[in-house]
Amino acid sequence: MPALGRLHLITDTRTGRDPIATVRAALAVAGPELVVQVRVEDDATDREAYDLAGRIVELCTPAGATCLVNDRLHVALAVHAAGGHVGALDLPVAAARRVLGPDALLGATARDPATALDAVADGASYLGVGPCYATTTKDGLPEPIGPAGVGRVVEAVGVPVIAIGGVTAERVPALLAAGAYGVAVVGALSGAADPSRATTELLAALGRTGAPTC
Numbered sequence: 283m284p285a286l287g288r289l290h291l292i293t294d295t296r297t298g299r300d301p302i303a304t305v306r307a308a309l310a311v312a313g314p315e316l317v318v319q320v321r322v323e324d325d326a327t328d329r330e331a332y333d334l335a336g337r338i339v340e341l342c343t344p345a346g347a348t349c350l351v352n353d354r355l356h357v358a359l360a361v362h363a364a365g366g367h368v369g370a371l372d373l374p375v376a377a378a379r380r381v382l383g384p385d386a387l388l389g390a391t392a393r394d395p396a397t398a399l400d401a402v403a404d405g406a407s408y409l410g411v412g413p414c415y416a417t418t419t420k421d422g423l424p425e426p427i428g429p430a431g432v433g434r435v436v437e438a439v440g441v442p443v444i445a446i447g448g449v450t451a452e453r454v455p456a457l458l459a460a461g462a463y464g465v466a467v468v469g470a471l472s473g474a475a476d477p478s479r480a481t482t483e484l485l486a487a488l489g490r491t492g493a494p495t496c
């Protein structure tokens with residue numbers, strides 16, 4: 283199974299955002315610590331998801347970064363991504379594991395210890411845990427669980443916990459102190475004036491230096 287990076291960049295395909303430009307900027311300063319999760323809007327076609335994921339695999343591979351695909355595991359397989367991520371409305375974790383095979387990276391969303399334990403038993407390689415803080419990026423989420431909520435999941439499981447939801451470089455230390463292995467961000471990079479610089483700041487907060495730039 284591939285090693286898991288600590289900075290997860292989730293693509294932002296909302297109108298006005300440029301996910302490829304953001305990924306390029308992040309890859310310029312981050313190497314194997316970067317995981318790019320290809321996440322498209324629910325009303326995007328499979329062809330759109332496939333085209334975006336294929337382009338991102340092509341960008342990630344030479345940089346040593348990892349590409350995962352959110353929700354659409356057939357797209358992950360079709361583009362030879364390293365794996366996928368599923369949540370409560372997607373394929374169950376055990377089914378996702380069967381689809382992806384034993385060697386793939388499989389992330390699962392868990393907001394509490396019981397869900398986390400089930401996900402790990404069913405084959406999750408890592409957990410996405412949140413929302414840690416309020417976010418405007420996604421609607422319909424429950425109340426933020428904060429670093430304390432992350433800590434409750436960390437104590438229950440032995441797989442890496444990736445904190446998500448309202449994460450900024452300033453908030454990373456509290457999440458690491460709670461036991462998070464890494465963080466996942468959308469707006470902190472897609473909305474940044476300088477996404478390369480924002481990537482450097484997130485990596486520094488994670489205690490990582492990223493890839494050499496020369």
Ligand SMILES: Cc1ncc(COP(=O)(O)OP(=O)(O)O)c(N)n1
Nearest residue numbers: 367368369370391410411444446466
């Ligand atoms: C790292 C990470 N954590 C959580 C999620 C959320 O997944 P899910 O609950 O399935 O919601 P959608 O992203 O599919 O809307 C994630 N994608 N990544």
Ligand SMILES: Cc1nc(C(=O)O)sc1CCOP(=O)(O)O
Nearest residue numbers: 412413417419447448467468469
């Ligand atoms: C896609 C997603 N899932 C979440 C969850 O808690 O399950 S929070 C989220 C969006 C995170 O965006 P930002 O970094 O801009 O807050």
Ligand SMILES: [Mg+2]
Nearest residue numbers: 353368369372
């Ligand atoms: Mg999902």
